[in-house]
Every structure is written in C-alpha cells, then in structure tokens.
Amino acid sequence: MDRQKEFDRQNSLEFKLLSDPEKHIASLLGAKRRGPLPNQRATYVIGQDRTLLGVIKNEKNMVIHADEALQILKSQNS
Numbered sequence: 001m002d003r004q005k006e007f008d009r010q011n012s013l014e015f016k017l018l019s020d021p022e023k024h025i026a027s028l029l030g031a032k033r034r035g036p037l038p039n040q041r042a043t044y045v046i047g048q049d050r051t052l053l054g055v056i057k058n059e060k061n062m063v064i065h066a067d068e069a070l071q072i073l074k075s076q077n078s
Contacts, residue, residue: 029044043055
C-alpha cells in the first residue's frame with residue numbers, strides 16, 4: 001500500500017487506491033487465475049459515480065498501468 005500512497009501523493013489524486021491482497025475483487029472482476037498462478041495484472045479505473053471508466057491489462061509492461069490510468073482520469077476532467 002505504500003506504493004499506492006506515494007503514487008497518490010505524486011499525482012495529487014486525493015482519492016482512495018485499492019489493493020486486493022486477498023484476491024476477492026480480482027475474482028469478481030475476472031482477473032484471478034485458477035490454481036497457484038498469480039492474478040492477472042489489471043488496473044480498473046472507476047469513477048466517483050462507480051462506473052467503470054477503463055481497464056488496463058498488460059503483463060509485460062507494468063509502467064503503462066499508471067500512465068494509462070492517469071490518462072483516463074485526466075480525460076474525465078477535460
């Protein structure tokens with residue numbers, strides 16, 4: 001969670017970022033794999049009205065998750 005807090009601080013987001021160590025939400029959203037494999041790397045951007053604004057899935061380039069999520073959020077404020 002420290003990484004999420006630092007990301008929030010650096011980008012002045014001022015809203016909660018969710019981590020799912022127990023994999024409950026990953027299971028609900030279809031990111032949980034069967035068996036011992038780790039969850040799929042997925043970022044879900046959810047608006048204040050609880051609508052899904054975007055989904056970022058990329059297991060090879062983790063940096064794009066933050067970049068694309070920020071782009072989605074900025075487009076909402078335009």
